[in-house]
Amino acid sequence: MAPSRLTTIGFDADDTLWHNERFYKLTQERFAGLLAAYSEPESLEERLLAAERRNLRHYGYGIKGFTLSMIETAIEVTDGTLPASVIGEILEAGRDMLSHPIETLPHVKETLSALAGDFRLVLITKGDLFDQERKIAASGLGEHFHAVEIVPDKTRDTYETLFARHGDGAERAMMVGNSLKSDILPALEAGSHAVHVPYELTWALEHANEPVAHDRFHQVAHLGELNGILAGMQ
Template sequence: MSASHLTTIGFDADDTLWQNEQFFRMTERRFAGLLAEHGDHQHISARLLEAERRNLAVYGFGIKGFTLSMIETAIEVTAGRVPASVIAEILAAGRDMLSHPIDPLPHARETVERLAGSYRLVLITKGDLFDQERKLAQSGLGDLFDAVEIVSDKSAATYARIFSRHGDGPKKSMMVGNSLKSDVVPVIEAGGWGIHVPHELTWAVEHAEPPVAAPRFRQITDLGELPALIESIAKTG
């Protein structure tokens, strides 16, 4: 594959360009503390994860759905006796999450800046529309992207549509992200390159087996390794 054959690069946002999951974990600990008399942290967290899995199809990904799942879990574990003061604390925790600061991950800015002049860059992210727009604006990276897609889910069909709309189709495109399930496996299924950048914190729902047998799968330690990887792919195919 020559360098000209790769024309478009997609980037995930949360936990790829900036920190995100750490705020969910912090809020989860706060939530478990509110319900400590009804179970230990592990029990409360497991019940919350069950609620989140159930609610994904209804509320989608993001902080609002997470907050509603916390409220639902609080009602369930207290058999409907959760005090209004606890509900208020949960709502306050959700609002706090919606104002958390943007903490870019190492090499994020310099890597995006370096690639911006040579490839069409597309930010492809899941989550609450307002929250994702806020984070992108505060990151200062928005002007470096040729397009931004905030989607309800990431599937092979999603990538085929986005890379056909903003690029030359998935076969000439690459997706970079921390989630094997959302950022890597489906784009490879669509015919593109899937580049995994592991993050120390990954939500259980996003876990998947690495597609190590797929010719278009690669893994790097951090975003600083991405430009060299792209050059290597261009030379070797």
């Protein structure tokens, strides 16, 4: 039986339900190989991260913005002499990312199946609309969710709005995800419970400190432990 005060659970998608960041890591290594004659990998990584940070407000989150940031960085480190063939290689790397296979993380399917009868499940993800829709369809998980929301960013207002739209308000909701910055802190600010599920890799722009003293903050090693958190809240 679901806890009476909790009716809605939001789930992040990338690196919470399926692998994602590992493909960015592999592409960055490919990018470093293409620019090896112009820049050391560590310096190139710093400049790429700076470009991504600058470009978020222009391109948003996702692979297309990442690809454009790689091209911008490559032009910078080559002082504008970047061969067209290398631009083509970068574009190809971006296209490869947009077709990468979807591999769900352990315990995801059984956890969603177990919870779907007792709670409204809402998938809340940010990034490129077409790419996120592709991944949701390929994952086969869409049937478990009452609603799917693909948003430009995740803020306190995001969770207040979505948990009111699809549930009984933020205070009777829980957000589950791998990013402290996007999934945990703003959900807590909205008044929700938040469950952090750490992933093996975290993008530098998603780093944040754990709100360990917050009474609505929880952490699990994997999604299979989520039922234990919910049981303890009854």
